[in-house]
Structure formats: C-alpha cells, structure tokens
Amino acid sequence: MQERRRLPRKDLRSYSQVFDLYRGKLIGYLSDLNLIGAMIIADEQIKVNDKLTISIQLPELPMINATRIALPVRVAWCHQDLSPEYFNIGMEFEIVTDEQKKIIEAVVENYEFRRYSPNYPPHPTEL
Numbered sequence: 001m002q003e004r005r006r007l008p009r010k011d012l013r014s015y016s017q018v019f020d021l022y023r024g025k026l027i028g029y030l031s032d033l034n035l036i037g038a039m040i041i042a043d044e045q046i047k048v049n050d051k052l053t054i055s056i057q058l059p060e061l062p063m064i065n066a067t068r069i070a071l072p073v074r075v076a077w078c079h080q081d082l083s084p085e086y087f088n089i090g091m092e093f094e095i096v097t098d099e100q101k102k103i104i105e106a107v108v109e110n111y112e113f114r115r116y117s118p119n120y121p122p123h124p125t126e127l
Helices: 098-111
Strands: 017-020 025-034 037-042 051-057 068-080 087-093
Touching (some): 037 068
Antiparallel strands (some): 017 025, 017 051
C-alpha cells in the first residue's frame, strides 16, 4: 500500500482521552499525533468524512498550562483494529492555530514513543 501521509506519525506513550466536544461523549484514546492529524483508538466506528470537534485531554507538559485542546476534524478513515472490539480512526485537523501547533509539538516532544537501538558496546568478536 502506498503511503499517503504528508507527515510521519508520532506514536505516543500517553493515551490521552479524546471526546466529541459538543456531545460530551468519550470517543476513545489518542494513539498517534502530528500537526495535521491524529489516530484515535475507539470502541465504536465513526463514518468517514464526518466532521466534529474533538477535545483532547492533555498530559502534563512543561511550560504549558493547558489541560485540553479542541480541534475541528474530518474523519479521514476508520478501520477495525487487530483486536476486533476496537477501531482505529484517522482524523484530519481542519484548523490548527499557532498556539495549538505549539501544544501539539510539545505533546509529541514529551510523549513520543521513541524506538532507538541501544548503543551496546561491540561484541569482542567484532573488535
């Protein structure tokens, strides 16, 4: 499958709650995030192209006092998760202010799950 994503996903170590702001209903949990969208892990599917405003509960962030961020989104895709009782939902942000960009960047910087290879010393046979 060809990759169509404009920015790489940043998997997070903090699964923040994501709500439908106007319905006051928990949609699911934030799985990954970048400046143009997010993936939510949810119990229920949402129809592709639905538009809603989400509210993301923010984890603790240095130098940022906000506890949540609200963003208008379009549901770009919705697929059943490997665990069939869940759905992975791709959401595209419709408008992101400069202040919201700073918050998103802070979340990614502080909670990105990094897959670094350990810097092990060389094995004696490799010397």
